[in-house]
Amino acid sequence: MTYRVDVAELEAAWLWVLRLRDEQATQDDLAEWLRWYQADERHRLAFEEMQSFWHECGRLIGDDEAASVAALLAGRSTPDERSQPSGWRRRWPTLAASLLIVTATLGWLVSAHWSPPAEPIAEVRQTSLPDGSTVDLAARSTVSSHYSEDLRLLVMEGETGEAYFSVARNPQRPFVVQVGTMQVRALGTAFNVRHADDRVVVSVTKGIVEVSTPSGSAKVAAGNRIVWEVSGDSVPSITPATEASTLAWQQGRLEYHNEPLAAVIADVNRYSHQPIVIDDSAAGDILFSGTVFTQATEAWIDALPQVFPVQLEPRLTGGLSLKKRQ
Template sequence: MNLYGNRDEQAAFWFLKLQEPDVKAEELDAALDWIDACDDNRRAFERMQHCWHAGNPAALAATPSTPAVAPSESAAPTPRMPLARMLWTAAVLLLMVAVGVGIRTNAPWPDTPQLERYATAVGEIRRIELLDGSEMTLGGASSVAVEYRAETRRVVLVDGEILLKVTRQPERPFVVEAGGGYARVLGTVFSVRRGTEGVTVGVAEGLVEVGLSGADAAPVQLPLGREVTYSASAGVGPVRAINPARVGAWSRGVLTFIDRPLAAVVADINRYSPHLVVIDNDALKSLRVTGTVGVQGIEEWLKALQNVSAITLDDSGTDWVLRRADVQH
């Protein structure tokens, strides 16, 4: 019995659409519109991604294939093969994209718009040199699309987190789009993370402009050692001071959390955990957490939570389940 219904079919459709070698920019935008339309869509997409990267791409293929519908209600093309086969076909395409990544600093700038896609598995950290010489690091279970145009360099963060060291090209600004907003730079080092709280941008070097796409409100300027979180529904939040050395610490195998809800912490951890971490109690999701986690010591960190809060960890099954210690099961 499928517990999630047709939403997972739609999530699978868009996930696979983003792996196609000839995906168009408008199809990319339609996929992002569907993902950002509501929290349930995003959670379905993340379930699909986690099953895929965990090595079980057919896990969500039990229901009949259903075409996804973008928020505009225009129907997407119907898949022409069974979903399970589509998943395995996309695996080959994804591998081809990953193998094709190389150092291309001296490559000529394309005469026409060029779109490339990159993705990582759960627990994988991948460093890529882009066509303009910029360096991009993808965190675990992350996916991006990169578009090169004559007048701009555009990165769309579909899911996860990235760390960017951008080469300075004043005639060609570098823009990262995610969750209904953007970060624009000329040359700097900064990180962008999509999470349950929204999109967070942190600056390690230089200056970054952050704003909502199509909004009347003026964007904010983030200098060295500052970060901000935004979402299409809540707008741009307050600017916070941070340690610049903490920006992109995950790229060195360290996850840091400062006064964040446990639900957001678990969402980040699941990009690196060998087992899906599940919170089995709504009250626990809002528990505020501060800590540092090594990506190789996630289970030990979860066990340590039992010593400082009313939490028990059940790691006897496929998933690692966090429960309230005072609730009987």
């Protein structure tokens, strides 16, 4: 389906770009933006265009001038020489020219009713196994199979990934998923495994699984999830989990409740074009609750310094470095 973005949607998107970049933005602002963003496909298209427009303005006229021009366009300030410092008056000719460029471009976008092509949600790959079981794989996730006469073993590769397993029942041939030193054993059931940073989350949607770790084992029934911190000494915890929340990633939504930012970013990196490296454990320990849309990871990343006490810096080897704000 092709969507057309109208003037009101572009204007609303532009105000959201400014609001998320405000130093006083809060996590409630981010949550409100996510509700608006999710409400309509046109909102997503308009926001992504205005986000790109902002970055392009910064490239053409400089980030400081772009911020000042954005304030003018939002009606937050005026270049009144009687009330502004002398530095502003010296910059006003440059800002006036910049404002002309920005408003002319924005006017063209509005008048043309720009309609960008919709970007597909990151593909969910489904694989059928020889025994009739199936595996749904999230972006940049890999599972290898090692079948024998008496065991069906699948290994999640790498340090991050997500997969949903629908298991064909066969009591004589156990189905086991291995994630590092954790093993998830099932007979006839369906469950999701998410490996992010040093955190493994197993959510069961059907039947019962037995989860074994070096610190012990536990049985998890449908409607629950078990969380294991790989590098910690804590005992895995079991909490309720709905099927809708567990499988939201298949519809392009990553949903979290009080999860460390390090684990969230490990997931987001699988969908983002600018991966984040956490160079400060204090930043990674910050708890996050909310939804990240896989089609809007760049916008979510850009908003991080506005809603959390963190800072992002470009890395020489590519991507971004995340640290606690000093």
